[in-house]
Amino acid sequence: MTRNDAPMPQTEPTPAPVTTEAPKPAAKAKPKHKHKEGTRDTVESILFAFVLAFLFRTFEAEAFVIPTGSMAPTLYGRHKESHCTACGYHIVVGASHEVIPETGYLATNSRLRAAICPNCGFENDQLYNDLAFNGDRILVNKFPYEFGEPDRWDVFVFKYPAEPQTNYIKRLVGLPGETIRIRNGNLFSVDGQTETILRKEPTKQRSLQIPVYDDRDPPTDLIKAGWPERWAGMTAGDKGQLAQWSDATTGWKQDPAARSFSITKDQSAEPAWLRYRHYFPMPQDWRSASHGLPLAPQARLIGDFCGYNATIGDHPYDASSADGVDYGPYWVPDLTINFDLNITEIADNAEITLELCEGTSWYRFRVNPKSGEAVLEEVNSQLNGRVKELAKAQTDLKGTGSYRISYANVDDRLLVWIDDALVDFGEGNLLDTTGATANPFPTQQDLTPVGIAARGVTATVSELLLERDIYYRVGHPGKDHRHRSNELARFVTDPEMWSEVFARYESEMGERTLVIPEGHFLAFGDNSPQSNDSRMWDLGQETVPRKFLVGKAFWIYWPHGVPFLNGGRGFPVTYNSQHPPRGGDLETLKDYPRYTVPFYPQFSRMNRIR
Secondary structure, rough: OOOOOOOOOOEEEEEOOOOOOOOOOOOOOOOOHHHHHHHHHHHHHHHHHHHHHHHHOOOOEEEEEEOOOOOOOOOOEEEEEEOOOOOOEEEEEEEHHHEOOOOOOOOOOOOEEEOOOOOOOOOHHHHOOEEOOOOOOOEOOOOHHHHHHOOOOOOOEEEEEOOOOOOOEEEEEEEEOOEEEEEEEEEEEOOOOOEEEOOOOOHHHHHHOEEEEOOOOOOOOHHOOOOOOOOEEEEEEOOEOOOOEEEEEOOOOOOOOOOOOEEEEOOOOOOEEEHHHHHHHHHHHHHHHOOOOOOOOOOOOOEOOOHHHHHHHOOOOOOHHHHHHOOOOEEOEEEEEEEEEEEEEEEEEEEEEEEEEEEEEEEEEEEOOOOOOOEEEEHHHHHOOOEEEEEEEOOOOOOEEEEEEEEEEEOOOOEEEEEOOOOOOOOOOOOOOOOOOOOOOOHHHHHHHHHEEEEEEEEEEEEEEEOOOOOOOOOOOOOOOOHHHHHHHHOOOOOOHHHHHHHHHHHHHEEEEEOOOOEEEEEEOOHHHHHHHOOOOOOOOOOEEEEEEEEEEEEEEEEEOOOOOOOOOEEEEEEEOOOOOOEEEEOEEEEEEEEOOOOOOOHHHHOOOO
């Protein structure tokens, strides 16, 4: 079931101004050349006008308002924002379903009551009284598609094929004549018996990652009650608490207040591991903590949980309680780990290792901080831990100092950024996940899928942020997969059982193939669980004809104003109105302002759309 596609409002066209220097008066022509000069002036004027028109068309833009959250978190529709009262994380949730699009008034009993924090799982009921903001206002450039062809991964506006009077906005994922296969959350181009994974350009890939856990915002009270930290020093053995890992008594030391982990070169003669465990608290865990009952934490597979959709209320599109929220039943192995590394001492045997696990393959980035030399390698647990070198490179992680590091395993490609500069590994970073030893299912190792190891250094790790890639659900028009999704969700703490259930339904939940006719395009929303896009349209009508393209979305020019004064809410100007349960006059909700003043621009989100 999807909810995030209402007609897309537009405003008057807003071409960017073009200024030119006033032409200087021409020198007086000699009489015998009068006809020639006049002709030349005419031609020049025509050419000059053509150039001006061309420039004007180049920057021709049309303004639109995003009504729903089908492209979240890239673009927001009508939504609410708050800070989690348990961990302080910034929450953004969709609120477009509160309003009837045709009238702008609230539907009966549509007001959302609460939302789940995507960082710590806490139920935040203060959102009931929080302001709702209109969707992002964006600019769409119509010129590129009038004289050129769209590119894959463009965010584009088009006329909805079933209702051409309605504009939709999605991401363009399939080109004319292609066959696109959705499998295990990724997209592939199919040519006969050959499949090629569709990879995003690295900068675009980074902008599309979705937060899994931000260690800067821990649920402090829950941790004090006995809930384990997500990050901890661990040691490997034959069998441990999670896979072969157990809590370490030496090595990394945590500073809970600074949210950092430190190690000295004397403590790291052998690699000492700091690992992420996906201990995401569920509603029953928060209830136990609130009643002082014993906690029973269980690590889970990282799933396709979308915090934007995690609303609770009486509307059919809301969960009726925290237990009914979609916490993401589909395993997502495409991860990115980001952190700050401060090195103060380096021994001769120094080495930093980062690890991202995906089933039976563990992908490592190892770097010598003395020389900056780095290697990518795969450890295959199915082959008794066989280590295969994939690529080498020289990096700028060299010597003592502070570094911002990002390491990603996304779209079957390993990428490393040092201080936002991409390390060049050539094509050795491209992964081949096919073959006899390929295993598309998770293992116990995927309960603790990220590791940072240090040897021979005195160093501190902080600002830990784990992200995941978009997971494209298969989707089928008219089919409701909730029953089978719920069955998957029951086993996210047990990778073996999860794999068994997924394998049983893989043909309908894990894979789907779409054929694109010539002159047509495939459109998916970034908010895959709640997007009415090509996956959900009637069979045979899953694509967008070329003639229905409007333009390329390129800029968020007004996200929404940020209220201030009066406790950060501003002062009400108008209020929301609601249709009463049994008909009659509209009811004005004096506890739910629609617009408030004063406010200031939200400059941080006025940026290019990727």
